[in-house]
Amino acid sequence: MRIGQGYDVHRLVAGRDLILGGVKIPHEKGLLGHSDADVLLHAVCDALLGAAGFGDIGHQFPDSDPQFKGISSLILLAHCMVLVGEKGFQVVNLDITLLAEKPKLAPYRQAICENIAEVLCIDPEEVGLKATTTEGLGPVGRGEGMAALCVVLLERGKEAS
Ligand code: MG
Secondary structure, eight states: OEEEEEEEEEEEETTSOEEETTEEEOOSOEEOSSSOOOHHHHHHHHHHHHHHTOOOHHHHSOTTOGGGTTOOHHHHHHHHHHHHHHTTEEEEEEEEEEEOSSSOSGGGHHHHHHHHHHHHTSOGGGEEEEEEOOTTOHHHHTTSEEEEEEEEEEEEOTTOO
């Protein structure tokens, strides 16, 4: 068994789509970033990379590289899973927390969990997804950005040496 944690923050700005867990969510602002800035999936990527002993997401997908500009973070997540699989690991479960003042995540929860489960080759029930506000405190509380935390558990598969 290997455990990994991930953490990410992105700034909210006007004129960008809000993409969380690969789902486009109607909102007056979106997250700013080189890719689609999917803060949820970036935390998942970092947790996977950390658990499997790779560098962080910025090391794997440099924001100076034009091939990652505007890319769906589901593709980045799939690439992380290739790396995890090459080391002989499979995902057991993961638990994600989104820190955001709004919008409500509940209407999109199932779609997000299904997106992540499909890429990670697990049952959607193994994807924990929670959301909290920060009670108006700090940059997240002021609506300046969103943050996400993720913990993931990997196990070595039968095919591993
Ligand atoms: Mg990020």
